[in-house]
Amino acid sequence: MKKKVFTLFLSIFFVFSISSRAFATKELDQNRSDFNEISSSLKDIDNEISKLNDEIQKTKKEIQTIENKIDGLKIEISENEEVLSHRIREMYKNGSTANITVLLSLLESNSFSEMSDRLYAYQSIIKMDKKLIEDNKAKMSELEKSSEAINHKQENLQAINEDINKKLSLTKEKKAEVDKKKADLLSEKEKIANKIKENE
Numbered sequence: 478m479k480k481k482v483f484t485l486f487l488s489i490f491f492v493f494s495i496s497s498r499a500f501a502t503k504e505l506d507q508n509r510s511d512f513n514e515i516s517s518s519l520k521d522i523d524n525e526i527s528k529l530n531d532e533i534q535k536t537k538k539e540i541q542t543i544e545n546k547i548d549g550l551k552i553e554i555s556e557n558e559e560v561l562s563h564r565i566r567e568m569y570k571n572g573s574t575a576n577i578t579v580l581l582s583l584l585e586s587n588s589f590s591e592m593s594d595r596l597y598a599y600q601s602i603i604k605m606d607k608k609l610i611e612d613n614k615a616k617m618s619e620l621e622k623s624s625e626a627i628n629h630k631q632e633n634l635q636a637i638n639e640d641i642n643k644k645l646s647l648t649k650e651k652k653a654e655v656d657k658k659k660a661d662l663l664s665e666k667e668k669i670a671n672k673i674k675e676n677e
Contacts, residue, residue, distance in 0.1 A: 512658040519651045522644050529641050533634060540630050543623050550620045557609045557616075564606065 586592035 509662065512655065512662065515651055515654050515658060519648060519655065522648050522651065526641055526644050526648070529637050529644070533637055533641075536630050536634050536637070540627055540634075543627050543630070547620060547623050547627075550616050550623070554613055554616050554620070557613045561606060561609055561613075 586595060
């Protein structure tokens, strides 16, 4: 009888020991799975943040290039305006005599070819002035478009920074989850170790 009771007690002990180990192992496996999933999610977020940082650097370089272009355009516009304003000042200084001077210059020509050459020279000056004016208009338009491009890129940068901040916040949350899961895993491991020691 003692043997039967002892065998029964031993059987119950083994069944309990095996079932508690199986339950603890299942819970430990679930925690490991959760931990791995969160870790994978963290890696994905870090990769996204890295890509966004690369995009920020690229956009900053583009903005710098556009700003350099704008500076060059401003210099060219300023130089063209200086040439035109100098020519206009000279015309105003001479007043209405400028047109008469041109006409007299043409009439005082010694030959038709000399008159033709002078007329061509005056036409060339007028064409250059018109070209300078058109160039300035085109450069002003390009300057405006470049300024709009910079504004657009800066808005894009701001959106990227907001996205990064959201991802960093999510990363902090995930890291907190990872820390909690680590603590849970350690706690479960200790519980399992204690149950195993109790059952031995």
